[in-house]
Each structure stands twice: as C-alpha cells, then as structure tokens.
Amino acid sequence: xxxxxxxxxxxxxxxxxxxxxxxxxxxxxxxxxxxxxxxxxxxxxxxxxxxxxxxxxxxxxxxxxxxxxxxxxxxxxxxxxxxxxxxxxxxxxxxxxxxxxxxxxxxxxxxxxxxxxxxxxxxxxxxxxxxxxxxxxxxxxxxxxxxxxxxxxxxxxxxxxxxxxxxxxxxxxxxxxxxxxxxxxxxxxxxxxxxxxxxxxxxxxxxxxxxxxxxxxxxxxxxxxxxxxxxxxxxxxxxxxxxxxxxxxxxxxxxxxxxxxxxxxxxxxxxxxxxxxxxxxxxxxxxxxxxxxxxxxxxxxxxxxxxxxxxxxxxxxxxxxxxxxxxxxx
Amino acid sequence: xxxxxxxxxxxxxxxxxxxxxxxxxxxxxxxxxxxxxxxxxxxxxxxxxxxxxxxxxxxxxxxxxxxxxxxxxxxxxxxxxxxxxxxxxxxxxxxxxxxxxxxxxxxxxxxxxxxxxxxxxxxxxxxxxxxxxxxxxxxxxxxxxxxxxxxxxxxxxxxxxxxxxxxxxxxxxxxxxxxxxxxxxxxxxxxxxxxxxxxxxxxxxxxxxxxxxxxxx
Numbered sequence: 001x002x003x004x005x006x007x008x009x010x011x012x013x014x015x016x017x018x019x020x021x022x023x024x025x026x027x028x029x030x031x032x033x034x035x036x037x038x039x040x041x042x043x044x045x046x047x048x049x050x051x052x053x054x055x056x057x058x059x060x061x062x063x064x065x066x067x068x069x070x071x072x073x074x075x076x077x078x079x080x081x082x083x084x085x086x087x088x089x090x091x092x093x094x095x096x097x098x099x100x101x102x103x104x105x106x107x108x109x110x111x112x113x114x115x116x117x118x119x120x121x122x123x124x125x126x127x128x129x130x131x132x133x134x135x136x137x138x139x140x141x142x143x144x145x146x147x148x149x150x151x152x153x154x155x156x157x158x159x160x161x162x163x164x165x166x167x168x169x170x171x172x173x174x175x176x177x178x179x180x181x182x183x184x185x186x187x188x189x190x191x192x193x194x195x196x197x198x199x200x201x202x203x204x205x206x207x208x209x210x211x212x213x214x215x216x217x218x219x220x221x222x223x224x225x226x227x228x229x230x231x232x233x234x235x236x237x238x239x240x241x242x243x244x245x246x247x248x249x250x251x252x253x254x255x256x257x258x259x260x261x262x263x264x265x266x267x268x269x270x271x272x273x274x275x276x277x278x279x280x281x282x283x284x285x286x287x288x289x290x291x292x293x294x295x296x297x298x299x300x301x302x303x304x305x306x307x308x309x310x311x312x313x314x315x316x317x318x319x320x321x322x323x324x325x326x327x328x329x330x
Numbered sequence: 331x332x333x334x335x336x337x338x339x340x341x342x343x344x345x346x347x348x349x350x351x352x353x354x355x356x357x358x359x360x361x362x363x364x365x366x367x368x369x370x371x372x373x374x375x376x377x378x379x380x381x382x383x384x385x386x387x388x389x390x391x392x393x394x395x396x397x398x399x400x401x402x403x404x405x406x407x408x409x410x411x412x413x414x415x416x417x418x419x420x421x422x423x424x425x426x427x428x429x430x431x432x433x434x435x436x437x438x439x440x441x442x443x444x445x446x447x448x449x450x451x452x453x454x455x456x457x458x459x460x461x462x463x464x465x466x467x468x469x470x471x472x473x474x475x476x477x478x479x480x481x482x483x484x485x486x487x488x489x490x491x492x493x494x495x496x497x498x499x500x501x502x503x504x505x506x507x508x509x510x511x512x513x514x515x516x517x518x519x520x521x522x523x524x525x526x527x528x529x530x531x532x533x534x535x536x537x538x539x540x541x542x543x544x545x546x547x
Contacts (some may be wrong), residue, residue: 080407
C-alpha cells in the first residue's frame with residue numbers, strides 16, 4: 001500500500017487537521033472532533049447539515065461554505081458518522097429556523113441521523129431530512145426508496161444551500177432539496193478497487209481488462225461486469241440506464257461527471273465528449289457541465305455520471321453564487 | 331441454584347473486548363466479500379476504546395455494558411454503532427439493580443437487548459444481519475431454561491443457537507445494509523454482523539460458564 005499516512009487507524013483525524021490548517025475561512029472546529037462548521041453562516045437562516053463516511057473527498061466537508069451547507073459530520077472511512085456527531089452538527093449550524101439534514105441513503109447514516117434527530121428534539125432543534133436516492137443501478141425506479149445516494153447529493157446540497165441562503169423556510173428548503181435529488185439520475189463505473197488504509201488490502205477486485213457498471217461508492221458490486229474497451233463504449237453503457245430512468249428528452253439538464261479518485265481528469269473529459277454527443281442525439285439540452293473529482297471513493301478508478309433535469313425553479317438555485325472547497329461560483 | 335455474580339462486570343467486558351480485537355482482521359475479511367471490509371476495523375476500534383476507558387475500574391455488569399454501549403454509539407458510527415449500542419444499552423438497563431443473575435435473569439437481559447435493537451432498526455431475521463444470530467440464540471436459550479435445563483446447559487443452547495444462526499446467513503440473500511444491493515450475489519458468504527454477534531455471544535456464554543464453575547468449586 002503506497003499511501004501518505006501516519007497511523008492507518010487515524011487517517012480521518014489526521015486529514016481534518018490538514019483541512020483546518022489549509023482553509024480556515026471555510027472550516028472551523030467545533031466541540032466535537034468529527035464536526036466542522038462554516039464560520040460565517042448567518043444565524044437567522046435555515047441550517048444545512050450533511051455528513052457521511054470519509055474517503056469520498058471532497059464530499060462531504062468540501063460542500064460546506066457560503067450558499068452551501070453549514071456544518072458537516074465526519075465518519076470513519078466508508079462508515080457513517082456517529083449520532084453524537086450529527087447532533088453536534090445540528091447544534092453548530094444555524095438552527096433557530098430549523099435544520100435541513102441532507103444526506104445519502106445508507107443504513108448507518110439513516111440510523112445515526114434518526115437517533116441524532118431524536119436527541120435534537122430534546123433540545124428544541126427542529127430537524128427535517130432529505131435522503132438522496134439517485135443511483136439508478138442500486139434498485140429499479142419502482143423501488144426508488146432502496147436506491148443509494150451518490151453524486152446527485154452534490155446537486156441536492158447546491159439547491160438546498162442556495163434556497164436556505166436566500167432565506168427560504170425549512171419546509172421550502174426541504175421541498176426544493178427533495179425536488180433536486182428526485183430530478184437526478186446517476187450511475188457509476190468502476191475500473192479498479194480501492195484500499196481502506198486500516199484494512200491494508202483492496203476492498204474487492206475487478207479483473208484487469210474489465211469494468212463494473214453500476215458500482216457503488218464503497219465498491220458495492222454493480223449490475224454488470226463487462227470488458228473494458230473504449231471511452232465511447234463506457235459512455236454508452238453509462239448513458240443507457242440513466243436516460244431510461246427519467247424522461248429527459250426535450251429538457252434542459254445539468255451534467256456532473258465525477259472521478260472516483262484515481263482517474264485522470266483528462267479521461268473524464270474524454271468520456272464527456274461521448275456523453276455530450278449522446279445527449280445531443282437524444283434531444284437533451286445541456287445547461288451546464290461540471291467535470292472533476294466531486295464525490296470520490298479513495299483511489300478507485302472510474303467515474304460517475306449524474307444527469308439532473310432542470311426547470312425554472314431549480315435553474316437559478318443551481319446557478320446561485322457559492323463558495324466551498326468543491327464548488328465555487330459567482 | 332447457580333447464579334452469575336453481576337458485580338464483576340469489567341472482567342466480562344474485557345473478554346468481549348478481547349474477542350473482537352483478536353478477530354479484527356477476520357471480521358474485515360468476512361465483510362470484504364460482500365460489504366466494504368471495515369467491520370473488523372470499526373468494531374475493534376470501538377471495543378478497544380471501551381477497554382481502555384474501563385481499565386482498572388470496578389464496574390457492575392450493568393455499568394460495564396452501559397459503558398460499552400455509549401462508547402460504541404459515540405465512537406464507531408456506521409451501522410454497528412447504533413445496532414450494537416442499542417443492544418448493549420438494552421442489556422445494561424435490564425440488569426441495572428442486580429447483584430446476581432440467575433438463568434432467567436440472564437435470558438431476560440438478552441431479550442431486553444434485542445428489544446432495544448429492534449426499536450431503532452427495521453431489520454428482521456432472514457435479512458442476513460446480526461439478528462440472524464441473536465434471535466435464534468436467545469430463543470434456544472429461553473427454550474432450554476423453560477424446559478428445565480440448568481444454567482450451563484442453557485448457555486450451551488445459546489452457543490449452539492448463535493452458531494447455527496451465524497451459519498444460516500451463508501445461504502441468505504441480504505435484505506439490509508450494503509450487501510442488500512448485491513441481491514442474489516450476496517449468497518454464499520457469511521454476514522459480518524452475524525459473525526461478530528456469534529463471537530460475542532459465544533464469549534459471553536464461555537465467560538459466564540467459567541464464572542459459574544468457579545463459584546461452584
């Protein structure tokens with residue numbers, strides 16, 4: 001294992017130290033070692049909290065900042081933060097107008113958020129949740145409640161964060177964040193495995209010369225293992241299930257291509273060229289495209305594609321100003 | 331009638347810590363086949379922290395289990411923090427005012443732990459999770475006690491139920507947690523939570539049995 005670490009059991013805490021030193025204008029420590037908050041959130045807006053396991057950087061902490069989330073609960077690698085951490089994040093975010101907790105559909109996160117929400121009620125902090133379920137490979141559209149959340153979460157944070165920043169009520173922030181993630185269909189493709197440092201060996205395996213379509217952010221095996229051929233073939237394999245998931249034809253969309261950690265950004269652009277052609281052929285207009293490492297899985301090779309169907313309500317929120325580690329726009 | 335001295339909880343807790351820490355790699359390997367391979371890491375981290383925090387202290391069984399519960403809930407997160415945290419908290423509450431446990435009290439303690447766990451999770455037997463170990467173990471134990479078996483024989487029933495329950499997960503299709511996304515492909519592998527639960531229940535039974543023997547001698 002070729003890694004820049006100290007004690008493999010302490011990688012998360014060691015990384016937090018670096019983030020705090022590197023970006024003091026975005027991150028400030030709280031009473032909980034696994035909770036960071038944005039220092040300049042106005043107290044009279046709805047608080048936006050997120051959280052999840054580590055190893056997905058810049059998610060989740062890279063999405064706190066101006067016009068984005070206000071506090072983040074940080075878990076072990078690929079493992080939900082504790083209920084204590086989510087509770088402290090609710091306290092650390094603005095909470096007089098309530099807190100919107102926007103996170104992804106994983107069993108551990110669901111349980112810990114549920115427990116934290118109950119504890120927050122004891123302190124008169126109102127918490128409502130939106131649970132991202134955008135991964136089309138994890139369950140059919142008829143069982144959307146079983147789908148896991150992947151890079152569509154980025155869109156959910158952006159929309160929810162922008163709505164809260166302009167002064168929307170908790171119910172309105174929740175409605176819009178839900179609408180945002182419902183408008184997203186995502187899929188991942190994995191070309192190689194990843195290694196949790198404390199585990200020391202690859203989490204799963206993908207045979208050389210193969211790719212796994214529909215792979216999860218923690219290496220949850222996908223829907224199909226296929227020979228690895230060309231970027232064009234990968235683009236087709238990814239577009240087919242995404243385009244079949246919602247009626248995108250004739251709509252405007254936002255496209256998010258995220259690397260899974262080890263794929264060069266150049267290759268993400270090679271992939272996108274084919275995806276863009278495919279969207280054009282399907283009569284889908286691209287309003288904006290973001291390509292980079294937005295939601296990763298340690299050093300996994302591969303990429304995710306997220307397509308978000310836009311309307312007049314979502315578009316201005318997506319384009320609203322933001323300043324965070326992962327997304328900054330004016 | 332044979333009873334377990336419930337005033338020496340730390341010793342029992344330290345045995346539970348030991349079995350999890352010793353099996354750190356094994357549990358992660360089991361998890362790696364169909365999960366994300368961190369079960370052993372996170373469990374060992376939580377149990378080790380708990381062991382360190384109680385070192386040298388004199389604790390009742392209730393206090394020891396309560397400390398384990400709060401440490402797991404506060405330190406390891408994931409699914410296992412809340413699941414095992416609730417289980418051990420329910421057990422701790424069950425034996426709160428007890429200095430000794432007879433065979434029935436011991437069974438009630440396990441049942442109360444199960445009830446607490448089921449309050450935070452919708453998981454059921456057959457989902458391929460730790461309940462597949464816990465539930466048959468508790469049921470076999472209860473049946474043994476109700477059928478007139480003595481404490482050591484009931485503990486043997488607990489171990490047998492736990493091991494059979496663990497093994498039952500081999501052929502199950504996961505319905506919950508990350509492995510659920512695998513569907514059919516989750517068959518043929520044990521569930522890591524069911525394995526760790528079996529290790530814990532087996533060690534709890536061993537530890538209790540040894541104490542009963544010592545008291546009898």
